Amino acid sequence: MSEHVEVRHGAYHDSVTLMQVSRDVSAVEGVTAAQAAMGTELNLELLRDMGFEPPSAGANDLVVAVRASDDDAVRRAVDALEAALLQPAGGNGGIAGEQSPPRTVGSAARRTAADVALVSVPGAHAFTEAMDALEAGLSVMVFSDNVPVEQEVRLKDEGARRGLLVMGPDCGTAVVGGVGLGFANAVRPGPVGLVAASGTGAQQLMCLLDTRAVGVSHCLGVGGRDLSATVGGRATRQALAMLDEDPATELIVLVSKPPDPAVAADITAYAEKLSTPVLLALLGPGHDDLTAVARRTVEATGATWAEPWSWDEQPVPARAGSLRGLFAGGTLCDEAMVIAADELGPITSNIALRPDWAIGTDLRSDGHTMLDLGDDAFTHGRAHPMIDQRGRLERIAAEAADTACSVVLLDVVLGHGAHPDPASELAPALVAARDSVRAAGRGELAVVVSLCATEDDPQDSRKQAEALHGAGAAVFLSNAAAARRGVELSRGRS
Amino acid sequence: MTLLDGDLRVVSAGVPLLAEAVAGQAVPVTQVDWRPPLGPEGTEVALARVMADPRREEANAAAVSRLLAAGAELVDVRPAADALDLSAGEFLHAGPPIGWDRASGPLRGALIGAMLFEGLADTPEQAEAALVGGDGITLDPCHHHGTVGPMAGVVSAGMWLFELRDPVHGGTAFCSLNEGLGKVLRYGAYGPEVVDRLHWMADVLGPLLQKAVRAHGPVDVKAIATQMLQMGDEGHNRNRAGTLMFLRELLPDLIDSGEPAAAVAESVRFVGGNDHFFLNLGMPACKLATDAARDVPGSTLVVAMARNGTDFGIQVSGTGDRWFTGPADTPNGLYLGSFGPDDANPDIGDSAITETGGIGGFAMAAAPAIVRFVGGAVPDAIEATRSMYEITLAEHPAYQIPVLDFRGTPTGIDATLVVRTGLLPHINTGMAGKVAGTGQVGAGIVNPPAEIFPAALEALAELAPPW
Known part of the structure; x- marks a missing residue:
């Protein structure tokens, strides 16, 4: 056993440094006890407790004490002490450093000015x-x-109280001043303002307007429940008022499933008081489809309508059979x-559309079948099928294997937020599905695609x-036209 | 309605792909580092309920503005028997309520020392037997008496206390006189030198300070705390500048007290040689501020964090005097002499009132001299302070941090923000030996147990109006 006690006069270090140095020295192999500390009464007392004979020293003197297995170990300990005392500050030296990202929306908004929060x-x-x-x-x-x-009602009341808009919940699409939020196609600026309780419905409408060079000022989503009796059109009224005040908006289109009757009457009365004309586009049985709405809208702006582009040369299927629709967009499926x-x-x-047409719990297709694959029942923890297509690719193969199936109808939604190149996965899957039907001697499997897209979408819609x-x-920009084509093909008509 | 005017700027919380889609349109977007809330499943329900409470926003604004506005003046120095009406056998302690049976080593040691100091026992063994028996003994948290005590926080009738007053809201807070470091009562030591020092403090130091303070008039403690943050102190683990400024303030009246020069010199030497003397003034200053913010219905502001060496407890403005407690963690830090992690007692003391009031660990960036407690370099200290802005309601208008461009310290812990961010308050602290009688073994940093914040949230949710 070897001991070393040393007093360094006037060598001041702060106590935290010295505690850290002491720790480093204690870790040296062979060292059983070590302390480097200023010679205060307390520290000298600690030395005594550690079994050292405290030297005579004052509060401005550094006292070093080491006990180790042998002289070599003591020397190593003193070397370690010198090294530790000389050690530079460490870190990157910068005062600011990299700031951690904000953990809440409120914190993010305090750090940098913002207008809208996108909560997903x-x-x-x-x-x-x-x-x-x-x-x-x-x-x-x-x-x-x-x-x-x-919670939706509370949010919308709070928003209204503060003059802020709450879009959603379950709002998939918005366009604010040309910026797409969520799933949104790249549309040109223009006079039409949308208030939409349906995300893909709004996307389809904007894309069809775009085919006639009719642009969009803003598209404000309100969430699918906004026009229900419970929510009472809270956000719809607010969004209508905002677009009414917006100088860029000349025509407002309200896109929704048929609302609660009392809410519908209320909203209609509200819309009539606005200075901007409001075109009501209610979706569902007995109402115009989105393509017809697009036509009305285009013509209301004074532009002329032409049927949306399609690319339709399709071998006639060998026989009539079941139509199978595999959709990523709920409203497109509905239409x-x-x-x-x-x-x-x-x-x-x-x-x-009717309760007795509901699919069985096994989720197997039965006769003519159309599925909203964005529904929880199908996503199973995967991302939405506009982003992650794996579920749909599997389903295409499964439908092709079903002898009853003669036509597959798909929507492909492009735009911001969507899969960067959906065709790169779908095209091979479609080829494989059609080959498998042919190989099984079942003739041709017809495929119809409803392509919800504009020329400016980042995915390159033409490609x-x-x-x-x-x-x-067969590819259609109009979802309604695609559906009609699918119906004809399933009847065995060309 | 500004949403439709001008260039859009976006904050995104959730799916990164949606933020990327916005960024891809050359639109500025800040992605939130969101994570599920702390706590068991179902915490999100309580959280939503509290977030929906229509009283919350105004209640928090009112509570935190009271916290920020509170002043702190030292107005007197008095014995606890006089100031708090304590009688022999009545002891206050740090943290939430606890009995002898669950008390940790340092709290037991301090109680033994206080028994000896009060003359209620002649030996530690006698003291312990009396405390175990409990006859004629009462234990009560300091916090229940407008008082805070560092470490074990034991206050008995004969001990002298600082008395501070909040001139803005009229509150009063008390704290014991700091004994120095090492073998001291608050760290659980009770040897003869400890008890002798307490007697000297009661017989010489206390009366002298009383005379000087009464001659001087109110001493603005908040003003000293403000200055010390710009002089390298953070007000919890480093109080050097604060101590010397306080001494400077009182020195003429000490000298002029008419007491024997030797007693004045001894007292001045004692205060000047004890870098933590000001801690016992900073703590009651923070106590005044957080007490001013108490009992605002609907407020989620944390108004006390305190530890008794066994439990860590918090109190929240909107839930009154209720404590939410969990097991105290053991600090992580550096050790004195040959002590190591095995010697350290779990977290103890009311001193986390400093962090509750916006200094201490929350002002870590102000104290580069002690940054190594947080694991190394200056940027870590800055990050420690910066991260606390994520869980606080305000920036302190008086307490400022030079290296952050004199940004106010993060002040006013919001229980909802702790639960949402998962960031626990950053507390600087001393470490007591876990065996009674040991004294201080080190210093470092510690966090509260995570579960007490969701527990407080559940209670706030029960008090919130229905949907």
Whole structure:
């Protein structure tokens, strides 16, 4: 055992440095006890407790004490002490350093000025972030679904009180001043302002307007429940008022499923008082389809209508059979079902038009079937099918293997937020599906694609259409036209 | 309605792809580092309920503005028997309520020392037996008496207290006189030198300070705290500048007290040689501020964080005097002499009132001299302070941090923000030996147990109006 006690006069170090140095020295192999500390009474007392004989020293003297297995170990300890005392400050030296990202919407808004919060956290948590956004003075788009309706009402009341708009919950699409939020196609600026309770419905309408060079000022989503009796059109009224005041908006189109009758009357009365004309576009059985709405809208702006572009040369299927629609957009699925049911009768679905047409719990297609694959029943924790197509690719193969199936109808939604190159995955899957039907001696499997897209979408809509057409699909920009084509083909007509 | 005017700027919380889609349109977007809330499943329900409470926003604004506006003046120095009406056998302690049976080593040691100091026992063994028996003994938290005590926080009738008053709201707060470092009562030591020092403090130091303070008139403690943050102190683990400024303020009246020069010199030497003397003034200053913010219905502001060596407890403005407690963690830090992690007691003391009031660990960036407690370099200290802005309601208008461009310290912990961010308050602290009688073994940093914040949230949710 070897000991070393040393006093360094006037060698001041702060106590934290010295505690750290002591720790480093104690860690040297062979060292059993070590302390480097200023010679205060307390520290000398600590030395005595450690079994050292404290030297005579004052508070401005550094006292070093080491006990180790042998002289070599003591020498190593003193070397370690010198090294530790000389050690530079460490870190990157910069005072500021990299700041950690904000953990809440409120914090983000305090750090940098913002106008709108896009909330897509799981539904159970969305209310908290959305409320925080409103308190920070931001309008908010709640992309999340599964938000309880009482939370939606509270958010919208709070937004209205503060003059801020709450879009959603379950709002998939908005365009604000040309900026797409959520899933949104790249549309040109123009005179039409949309208030939409349906995300893909709004996308389809904007894309069809775009084909006639009619642009959009803003598209404000309100969430699918806004016109229900419970929510009472709270956000719709606000959005209508905002567009009415907006100098860029000359015509307002309100896109929604048929609302609660009392709410509909209320909204209609409200719309009539605005200085900007409001075109009501209610979706569902007995109402115009979105293509017809687009035509009305285009003509209301004074432009002329022409049928949207399509690329339709399709071998006639060998026989009539079941139509199978595999949709990423709920409203597009709904519209296709309304059109098909008129001609074909019952359409089995997870979002069925009538309760007795609901798909079985095994989710197997039965007769003419159309599915909203964005529904929880199909996503199974995967992202939305506009982003993650795996579920749909599997379903295409499954439908092709079903001998009853003769036509597959798909929507392909392009734009901001969507898959960067959906055709790169769909085209091979369609080729494989059609090959498998042919190989099984079942003739041709017909494929119809409803392409919801504009020329300016980041995915290059022309290339997407070419790839899908190259895989044997008939491609339509109008979802309604695609659905009608699918109906004809399923009847064995060319 | 500004949403439709001008260039859009976006904050995104959730799916990164949606933020990327916005950024891809050359639009500025800030992505939130969102995570699910702290706590068991179902916490999100309580959280939403509290977020929906229509009283919350105004209640928090009112509570935190009271916290920020509170002043703190030292107005007197008095024995606890006089100031708090304590009698022999009545002891106050740090943290939430606790009995002898669950008390930690340092709290037991301090109680033994206080028994000896009060003359209620002749030996530690006798003291312990009396405390175990409990006859004629009462234990009560300092916080229940407008008082705060560092570490064990034991206050008995014969100990002298600082008395501080908030001239803005009229509150009063008390704290013991600081004994120095090492073998001291608050760290659980009770040897003869500890008890002798307490007697000297009661017989010489206390009366002298009383005379000087009464001659001087109110001493503005908040003003000293403000200055010390610009002189390298953070007000919890470093109080050097504050101590010397306080001494400077009182020195003429000490000298002029008419007491024997030797007693004055001894007292001045004691205060000047004890870098933590000001801690016991900063703590009651923060206590005045947080007490001013108490009992605002609907407020989620944390008004006390305190530890008794066994439990860590918080109180929240909107839930009154209720404590939400969990097991105290053991600090992480540096050790004196040959002490190591095995020697340290779990977190103890009311001194986390400094962090509750916006200084201490929350002002870590102001104290580069002690940044190594937080694991190393100056940027870590700055990040420690910066991260606390994520869980606080305000920036303190008086307490400022030079290296952050004199930004106010993060002040006013919001229980909802702690739960939402998962960031626990950053507390600087001393470490007591876990065996009674040991004294201080080190200093470092510690966090509260995470579960007490969701527990407070559940209670706030029960008090919130229905949907």
